Amino acid sequence: MNHDCQSAPLLVERVSKTYRQSAAEVHALRDVSLCVESGKFVAIMGASGSGKSTLLHLMSGLTRPTSGSIRIDGQDLASLSDRRLTHFRRQRIGIVFQAFNLIPSLTAYDNILFPLYAAGIKSIDDAAVCELADQLGLSDRLGQRPDALSGGEQQRVAIARSLITNPAILFADEPTGSLDSVTGESLCKLLRDLCDQQQRTMVIVTHEPSVAVWADEVVVLKDGMLVQRFATSGHEDAQSLAAHYQEIVRQPPLLVETGGTV
Numbered sequence: 001m002n003h004d005c006q007s008a009p010l011l012v013e014r015v016s017k018t019y020r021q022s023a024a025e026v027h028a029l030r031d032v033s034l035c036v037e038s039g040k041f042v043a044i045m046g047a048s049g050s051g052k053s054t055l056l057h058l059m060s061g062l063t064r065p066t067s068g069s070i071r072i073d074g075q076d077l078a079s080l081s082d083r084r085l086t087h088f089r090r091q092r093i094g095i096v097f098q099a100f101n102l103i104p105s106l107t108a109y110d111n112i113l114f115p116l117y118a119a120g121i122k123s124i125d126d127a128a129v130c131e132l133a134d135q136l137g138l139s140d141r142l143g144q145r146p147d148a149l150s151g152g153e154q155q156r157v158a159i160a161r162s163l164i165t166n167p168a169i170l171f172a173d174e175p176t177g178s179l180d181s182v183t184g185e186s187l188c189k190l191l192r193d194l195c196d197q198q199q200r201t202m203v204i205v206t207h208e209p210s211v212a213v214w215a216d217e218v219v220v221l222k223d224g225m226l227v228q229r230f231a232t233s234g235h236e237d238a239q240s241l242a243a244h245y246q247e248i249v250r251q252p253p254l255l256v257e258t259g260g261t262v
């Protein structure tokens with residue numbers, strides 16, 4: 001294993017997930033290993049049913065693997081009880097969903113602060129909240145409820161909410177999936193800026209080459225296996241990335257070495 005992986009924000013080692021549906025078993029993930037170093041932006045791609053959401057849910061501690069281990073910021077998730085895992089997730093893992101999942105009755109400001117309220121933290125650093133809102137272009141929207149915000153603004157509130165606890169890593173499941181292409185592109189630029197300017201570490205699931213091209217590296221899943229990963233540096237536009245991705249998914253699986261670095 002790469003030496004730097006030991007201190008990486010994310011280390012996935014030989015993770016498998018099998019769902020049982022009455023008598024049948026569904027092998028959603030098979031022996032997946034992945035390491036993501038600090039400040040990296042990684043996109044997970046794959047056809048429908050290839051296991052992208054399952055992997056994201058396992059890495060973000062929402063579900064547990066059938067076998068294998070996941071370390072976030074050095075913490076082995078399997079060693080935590082359900083209660084401690086929930087606490088750890090709220091403190092150290094940021095999660096953003098396609099559908100924003102904001103609380104409709106709360107203002108943008110209170111939605112952003114919700115993870116702190118849920119953790120029982122009462123002393124709010126207002127300057128830090130304002131700085132975060134400013135970075136995400138939300139300064140003049142904080143008093144609005146979600147139904148008065150555009151889709152792009154709602155997703156930026158969701159990102160601010162996920163960053164308010166200063167997590168070790170941010171996971172996002174199709175973060176642009178509910179946005180038009182122009183708004184989606186500006187959201188991708190924002191995510192890129194968060195990595196470049198604040199050394200945030202990010203893993204997103206996406207179907208869209210135009211989104212994946214903003215990442216540093218692309219991880220490709222096929223039939224629950226990690227079949228390839230590649231740097232986006234050779235694919236500066238989405239068309240070139242899409243062509244390379246299609247080539248990979250058409251090939252028979254070629255498993256990458258266990259524990260390599262992304």
Ligand SMILES: Nc1ncnc2c1ncn2[C@@H]1O[C@H](COP(=O)(O)OP(=O)(O)OP(=O)(O)O)[C@@H](O)[C@H]1O
Pocket residue numbers: 019020021026027028046047048049050051052053054055
């Ligand atoms: N809770 C579950 N119970 C049983 N099978 C499941 C469950 N969740 C996912 N699966 C199965 O696991 C496999 C991987 O599903 P997953 O949702 O991770 O794929 P995906 O790549 O995210 O797909 P999509 O792009 O369509 O969201 C699929 O065969 C799916 O039917």
